[in-house]
Amino acid sequence: MTDLEYMDHAEEALAAIERCCDQLNDRTDADLDNQRVGGMITITFVNGSQLIVNLQKPLHEIWLAARSGGYHYRFDGKAWVDTxxxxxxxxxLSREATAQAGMTLSFSGN
Incomplete structure (x- = not known):
């Protein structure tokens, strides 16, 4: 994958996360605070816990930091999969957000 292809797919994923946060705030009482700075999105929950998603451009990966640990994903041509x-x-992301919010939250790449 070229750097440009990586950035296209990675930017699509970040935009999907932002859309999902907005939709979840409209449909639920989750009250997610999502902030994006460059290639990083921080999702803060009412209880103060956070999920951090950031791009690792040199590795062509997306990283997720959660209370349960850190995860690394590469694009396989169809989806971002854990290495x-x-x-x-x-x-x-859905499982981690659900655990940290204390309610079912669903994220998708659409």
Missing amino acids: KTGEEFFAQ
């Missing part, structure tokens, strides 16, 4: 487990990024 160790093969789990899809938005599924993990």
Whole structure:
């Protein structure tokens, strides 16, 4: 994958996260505070916990930092998948957000 292809796919993922946060705030009482600075999005929950998603351009990866740990994802041509487990990024993001918010939250790349 070229640097340009990576950035196109990575920017699509970050934009999807921002859209999902807005939609979740409209549909639920989650009250997510999402802030983007360059290639990093910080999602802050009412309880003060955070999820941090950031781009790792030299590695062509997206990293997710959560209370449960850190995760690294690479684009496989269809989706961002964990470099160790093969789990899809938005599924993990949904699970982590649900755990930290104390309510079911669903993120998707659409």
